[in-house]
Amino acid sequence: MKKNCIKSNPQISDLISKLKRTSREHDVNIWRDIAVRLEKPRKSYAEVNVSKINRYASDGEILLVPGKVLGSGVLEFAVHVAALSFSDAAIDKIAAVKGKCMSIEELVESNPTGSKIRILR
Secondary structure, three states, rough: OOOOOOOHHHHHHHHHHHHHHHHHOOOOOHHHHHHHHEEEHHHHHHEHHHEEEEHHOOOOOOEEEEEEEEEOOOOOOOEEEEEEOHHHHHHEEEEEEEEEEEEEHHHHHOOOOOOEEEEEE
């Protein structure tokens, strides 16, 4: 039996609704997938270190983390990272290589078709 998880944070509830709406309007499954991941309990959200970004991404790539980006590791090139939240160390390391940190909402607004986005979990 599946538990119904009601979010106590209204910003996350609004984000989930926006992702589902954008998915229907543009017929894009990536936003629906992220919405489903964010509907799950918070303990199952992704926690991605900067070292994992460095290992799996390439220069100039757009990455989406359905959770938090943490600052452990070294980043050697510029990437655009969208996530639910960032640690201070992660923001500093991404900015140091001329990368960009953004919220998931900003990514949805700038790229509603979801093209050329890689999801890191």
